[in-house]
Amino acid sequence: MARYGMVIDMRSCVGCQACSAACALENQTPYWSDKWRTTVKDIQVGEYPNTARYFVPTICMHCKDPACLTVCPSKATFKDDQGFVLINYETCLGCKACMAACPYGARYVYSKEDVRKSKEVYGDSAQHNKVHIDKCTFCQDRIARGMEPACVTTCPTLSRIVGDLDDPNSKVSKSVASGLAKPLRPDLDTEPSVYYIY
């Protein structure tokens, strides 16, 4: 079974937010409340004349040892055999312990108001019919159909690549093995499946 991972090249990301839009449409995330499964943070550092600006795409890291998994009292958060960290919406309490535990800020509340708005926007095809904690699923359903996640497909600068971390010949594995792509906050020992080139 493949273990999927992603490499994001921050050097080529232009902060266009096409990934956010594609994800919002694919997964019906509550963009009206400014909540996203993936978005691009704009980092500006330094003071004139020594300034710099970086675009940091954010997403659930689908960690090997996720902090959100152990704190969940109902085991609504679980890992599937492909390494995706997913949420069972039926048993989620909405206690938000996972939100507090995630060091990558990957989760948000799909609130009662968001569910109402979602039904208003998407009608009968609304995917989110109950209040729950929401996060990136790595577009698991698209991967199952042999497609790439929506954010990867739509990225105009090809800043995101997805592949099997266990396959030494995949682009993702090669980037990681070369040391070019690195995880964020490796000191936390969560072993993210998303790596950044910067």
Added chain:
Amino acid sequence: MAKPMHLERQEAYEWPVSIYFLLGGFGGALITLAFVFHFFTATLSMVGPAVLSGLVLFALAGVFLVFFDLERPINAVYSLNNIWKSGISWDVVLIALNFVFGILYVLPEYSQINVLTTIAQFVAPYQVGFGAIAALSGFLFPIISGGLLASPASIPLWHTPALPLLFLITSFTLALAYIGSIFTLNGTVYTVFIGSILALSLLVFAISLAYIEHTHNGPIEAKEGMHRMLKTVRFVLLFPIVGVLFPLALSAYLLFGGTLLAWSMPAMAIAFFLGGFAVRNCLVYNGIETYPWPY
């Protein structure tokens, strides 16, 4: 338009959680103190009022958690699915243990009530054992619930053992002052209560300084969180001044020869309650996080 990166307030927990921490910790400390007092002085007069108050507080804490914090209260039935790992599951277990064994512990004190006589006589030989389990659960509650905040490294302001320790000691100062108030209003004065309050208040003071030291030497998020707390007038007024220094000064005055007035103990209890709420609420509110960007 890309979003600017900056320090952000955590969005997970709001004020109902701080009420839950305060009432649950207070209730647990009351049950523990009632048992300790019973065990070491063979005085049973405090068991009934303290344990019943503790159970009411636990019930209120549960109501705040389930109905004001959980996004889906009905799913609280699933909260024991991850019993060995999740702090929330442990909290639920401790509350349940407090209810079961707290009620069994207090039953013999109400054996004169007709409907309770038979069962009270049945549990009376095991009263100390039941009390010990309830007391242990009550003692652990503020530690585990504090640990719920302190264990993840994602919010550095909370990520310190000083947090559960602060929750524990402030719960016990409040419970001591509450029990002391009941004794005082009944006309009995125990100097051991005043001495204990003084000692625990000094401990709270020391832990608070250790907490400030932790944030001072910690990451920027922790510094920012503490900075925001210390800029909040409500916090500075209610925790360090009303919740720590006032009872510290009053208990020192009483211990070293001052006259104990009827309002002294209730005043300290109110001060500890306000201070306890302020510190929990402001800590929860000012949990600052930032995206772990690589530069």
